[in-house]
Amino acid sequence: MEFLRENVLQKQMQKVSLENRSFTIIQDKYGRDIAGACFILQHGGSVKFRDREWIRSDEYRRFSAEVLKFQAVPVEAIDASGCAINYHGLDNLLPLKKLQCLSLQRCPHVDDWCLSRLYLLADSLQELSLAGCPQISERGLACLHHLSNLRRLDISDLPGVEYPGLTQILVEEMLPNCEVVGTDWTQEGPEEQPQDPASPIHAKPAARDLGDPCGVS
Amino acid sequence: MLRRVLQLGLGRSLLIRGLETRSGNSILDWDGKVSEFKKKIQSIMPGEPSNLMCDTKHLPPEHSDVVIVGGGVVGLSVAFWLKKLEKRQGAIRVLVVERDHTYSKASTGLSVGGIRQQFSLPQNVQLSLFSVDFLRNINEYLAVVDGPPLDLQFNPLGYLLLASEKGAAVLETNVKMQRQEGAKISLMSPEQLQKKFPWINTEGVALASYGLENEGWFDPWSLLQGLRRKVQSMGVLFCEGEVTRFITSSNSMRNSDGEEVNLKRIHEVHVKMDNSLEYQPVECAIVVNAAGAWSGQLAELAGIGKGPPGTLEGTKLPVEPRKRFVYLWHCPQGPGLETPLVTDTSGVYFRREGLSNNYVGGRSPTEEEEPDPADLEVDHDFFQNKVWPHLAQRVPAFEALKVHSAWAGYYDYNTFDQNGVVGPHPLVVNMYFASGFSGHGLQHAPGVGRAVAEVLLGGCFQTIDMTPFLFSRFYLEEKVLEQNII
Numbered sequence: 001m002e003f004l005r006e007n008v009l010q011k012q013m014q015k016v017s018l019e020n021r022s023f024t025i026i027q028d029k030y031g032r033d034i035a036g037a038c039f040i041l042q043h044g045g046s047v048k049f050r051d052r053e054w055i056r057s058d059e060y061r062r063f064s065a066e067v068l069k070f071q072a073v074p075v076e077a078i079d080a081s082g083c084a085i086n087y088h089g090l091d092n093l094l095p096l097k098k099l100q101c102l103s104l105q106r107c108p109h110v111d112d113w114c115l116s117r118l119y120l121l122a123d124s125l126q127e128l129s130l131a132g133c134p135q136i137s138e139r140g141l142a143c144l145h146h147l148s149n150l151r152r153l154d155i156s157d158l159p160g161v162e163y164p165g166l167t168q169i170l171v172e173e174m175l176p177n178c179e180v181v182g183t184d185w186t187q188e189g190p191e192e193q194p195q196d197p198a199s200p201i202h203a204k205p206a207a208r209d210l211g212d213p214c215g216v217s
Numbered sequence: 218m219l220r221r222v223l224q225l226g227l228g229r230s231l232l233i234r235g236l237e238t239r240s241g242n243s244i245l246d247w248d249g250k251v252s253e254f255k256k257k258i259q260s261i262m263p264g265e266p267s268n269l270m271c272d273t274k275h276l277p278p279e280h281s282d283v284v285i286v287g288g289g290v291v292g293l294s295v296a297f298w299l300k301k302l303e304k305r306q307g308a309i310r311v312l313v314v315e316r317d318h319t320y321s322k323a324s325t326g327l328s329v330g331g332i333r334q335q336f337s338l339p340q341n342v343q344l345s346l347f348s349v350d351f352l353r354n355i356n357e358y359l360a361v362v363d364g365p366p367l368d369l370q371f372n373p374l375g376y377l378l379l380a381s382e383k384g385a386a387v388l389e390t391n392v393k394m395q396r397q398e399g400a401k402i403s404l405m406s407p408e409q410l411q412k413k414f415p416w417i418n419t420e421g422v423a424l425a426s427y428g429l430e431n432e433g434w435f436d437p438w439s440l441l442q443g444l445r446r447k448v449q450s451m452g453v454l455f456c457e458g459e460v461t462r463f464i465t466s467s468n469s470m471r472n473s474d475g476e477e478v479n480l481k482r483i484h485e486v487h488v489k490m491d492n493s494l495e496y497q498p499v500e501c502a503i504v505v506n507a508a509g510a511w512s513g514q515l516a517e518l519a520g521i522g523k524g525p526p527g528t529l530e531g532t533k534l535p536v537e538p539r540k541r542f543v544y545l546w547h548c549p550q551g552p553g554l555e556t557p558l559v560t561d562t563s564g565v566y567f568r569r570e571g572l573s574n575n576y577v578g579g580r581s582p583t584e585e586e587e588p589d590p591a592d593l594e595v596d597h598d599f600f601q602n603k604v605w606p607h608l609a610q611r612v613p614a615f616e617a618l619k620v621h622s623a624w625a626g627y628y629d630y631n632t633f634d635q636n637g638v639v640g641p642h643p644l645v646v647n648m649y650f651a652s653g654f655s656g657h658g659l660q661h662a663p664g665v666g667r668a669v670a671e672v673l674l675g676g677c678f679q680t681i682d683m684t685p686f687l688f689s690r691f692y693l694e695e696k697v698l699e700q701n702i703i
Contacts, residue, residue: 005362013357087353113353116373116430138554138572139372145555146429166572170554 020089032095039092043083074098081105106132112140119146129154154181276497277456281312285505288315289325292507293444294666300451316459327626332660333376334400337700342398344664351663359447367443371435375428375557385424401430462487510538510627512652536653538590539630548618563607593625634696
């Protein structure tokens, strides 16, 4: 019986690994941006190429082949909310050197190790959302200091962070040019996140008791 | 039916008597075994006084294929890899002997917990890279059904090594080699350093190397508990006792030059129980010396080093305990959340601990300053005189700090070249070493465990070539010097 359960456990882990392998064939044929886009679309996320509209896959994870036409156009924004991306899956996203907005909200496998790789996007990344990721702790958030161009960071609702208030203060000190959105102190009940067509990062206003808004010096 | 079995056993002994004449003494001790067996059978028979049922649960088993002396992170890692790499499930019986189940003096628990790839030897870099991979996938390697997932509390903030003019060239060469092996290290000039970490005083710093990924620190206790749990689920036996004696036998052979060489085999390990005189002889095929700071003493028990000096027989295992102090202090204006583990040109190192501006650090003393390793008492003057001045010089905010606590732990220090000893002894053919790591044992434990398991099961190192780390280098005087010792 134990053997069966161990087997099931292993199969589950293997499934996540398989889904996160690199799209090298597409990469070689169409370039890294398109490979990254296909990877995200296959996982159920959305992609925005520069000067184009958002592309989403449908509920069966299918997407139109027009993606393959955007060969010289860089990927500007990615919404990977809820996707099962892990450490190895990030291999498909890190080469996107013009990526400006990245949303990893509620990704179940994004942990501190994944955050330690994000320094590769430091030159371009301006907005990052990690809200609701269950495996992130303040130790992973500390790695974000490499992202010197970051202007907006959402670290609300992180169950792995033991002291969210103190962590937010420390992160703000670490990234002086960045607006850090944290957990509301006056947390109202769960509500629908508004779908913003321009940016995927759900802009929840940081209405905090502490008075002044997060410092943008 | 049983009587027939006994007669059969006796009959066989007549044939096996031939083995007795091979080296003068009976290796199998067949007669003794048969009489023991007869006694056991007799005591099971109804009507006989049952003296079989004396309680031996607290004692280790009488036979074990591999006995690992030392239940710290290295010993447990060897046990894990032995069970993972064995060809058939349950093929190898492993016993781990640890004399202190509280691990009060073991180096594992007292360690600062860092892991880095910034070493000067390629093998050390490879070991570190593998170990970090192991730690990242720890819940796949050490998964136990129904057990909660392990949280190693890994801080991926990297190491920052500062070098003065004197050491800059060596640092650059090392970084080049580390990058070739696959580590992600960046080199920074003093200006870049000042910009990135404004709280550093870059005076005297010519070059700095900074680990961007796969470096940082973690909680060694969780690793130890995780290994222990997994290894127990794989069937490894534990025993709380101390090894007091080895029973060996010698065999003389001639080598290719015609010289006579005395090869020894360990047959039994006497494990003495805690707080009693009771001991259990454990018959074994292989002994792994993972006794950390005390591995030198253990090697002497096996007769390693007892011979005329200058010969292979007279070469001791040059591992001795060296005491190192670690201090925890609070500094309200100290460096922020992004602080890596900083190692200064003076040898002082520190890192953050937690969220409340607490820091942990220390310094390796010079040879003249070496404290007496007889106990683990902390010398607070050492901090005042040898650590604080350098800390304050490098990080001006540290001029105002308050020490909250301190502790001491042992390095299993290899006095020869400060690198680990891995692999079998050339003369005591069934003793394998896994110690002498001089301060980087914890971070190399997964890699070393795998290397020892490979050489034990397969006869040679397969994934990482650890041949330069064999014992024979002490006799051949071939140093594999590790320069980046913190």
